Amino acid sequence: MFADDPERADARPAPEAEQARPAGDGPAGFELDTDDAPELHEADAVGGADAEGEPEKPAEPWGPGGARTVAPQRHSAPDREAARALFVRLAQLSEGSPERVELRNQLVRMHIPLVEHLARRFRNRGEPLDDLTQVATIGLIKSVDRFDPERGVEFSTYATPTIVGEIKRHFRDKGWAVRVPRRLQELRLSLTTATSELSQRHGRSPTVHELAEHLGISEEEVLEGLESANAYSTLSLDVPDTDDESPAVADTLGAEDDALEGVEYRESLKPLLAQLPQREQRILVLRFFRNMTQSQIAAEVGISQMHVSRLLARTLAQLREKLLIEE
Structure with a gap:
């Protein structure tokens, strides 16, 4: 009877399987967080209004062969209101209480995406990303412990400088x-x-x-x-120069030690100085150990300055000749 009446035919309810799901509903038992989702550009908008102000038709949820397709979901930022409520509750709890420990851990887990995002900014600087993430997590924990929700500042705004500072401190103290x-x-x-x-x-x-x-x-x-x-970055002096059989870098480095060379000369001169007359020995001591001038030596010994000059020249020539003979 109703088949002949178009108006009644249009009024018939559609089968339950064909009814459209309300906009914004997710799969059964799962609620999509839309309060803090990032804003989309016009080209990325889905389910928005078209140029004439009419709503766009929802995308067909059925794939080839009748298979159900589900669009991948992005990782959304933590729910600000939920996080703020947790921080308020955290401030009310006493230190060491089991509930406070659990809330603290929950807040840290909620903001791990912020940690990973900031750690990736410092990748390719010679430190493993896993290490940077761990260091950034330390900054996050410090921020959770110090954050005051009554100041009216978003936690991510407060925590970012602390996390970045922790990473930079790691590079400054451990990277060099x-x-x-x-x-x-x-x-x-x-x-x-x-x-x-x-x-x-x-x-x-x-x-x-x-x-x-x-x-x-x-x-x-x-x-x-x-x-x-x-x-x-430095290289150990004990590392082989080229391969395992090559000598270490330290074995190939060296420089002349003037002090060591002086010891050799002094030891070689001792027997030669002992063979000199007493006056020549005294003149050498006054000249080279007491740094006296030839005039001062002449006054000290009781001879002329010219005589001192000749004695010094002759004595030094003899010592030099004997050293060359011994070598």
Whole structure:
């Protein structure tokens, strides 16, 4: 009877399987967090209004062959209101209470995505990403312990400087093999960034003058920063030079020791000095051990300055000749 009446036919309810799910509902037992989802650009909007203000048709949820398809979900930021409520409750609990410990751990877990995001900003700087994530987590824990929800500041805004500072402190204290001043560490980072930018811009390595002009510092400071970069990583002197069978680097390094050479000369001169007459020995002591002038020696010994000069020249020539003979 109703089949012949179009109005009644349109009024018939659709089968339950064909009814559209209300907008914003997720799978059964799962609620989508939309309060803190990132804003979408117009090109990324789904289910929004079209140019004429009419709502777009929902995407067909059925794939080829009638298979159900589910769009992948993004990781959303922690629910700000829920996090704030947890912080308020955390502040009300006494230190060491089991509930406080559980709330603290829950807040740390909620903000792990922030930790991972900030740690990735410092990757490719010579430290493993896992280590940076652990260091950043320490900063997150400190932020959770110090955060005051009554100040009206978002936790992510408060925690970011603390987490970044913890990572930078790690690079400053642990990343350098040789301790250098903080000013030089920061200068090295600035030079690394400037070198990369100028290399891409000019298609070649920048000069010292270009780096100084780009950073607004003197060329001497640039050279000091480049030299300090050598302290970031070092090589052990006990490492083989080329392969395992090669001598260590320390075995190939050396320099002349003037003091050791002086010891050899003194030991060789001792028997030769003992063979000299008493007056010549005294003149040598006054000249080379007491640093007296020839005139002072002449007055001390009771001879002329010219005679002192001749005695010194003759004695030194004899000693030099005998040393050469012994060698």
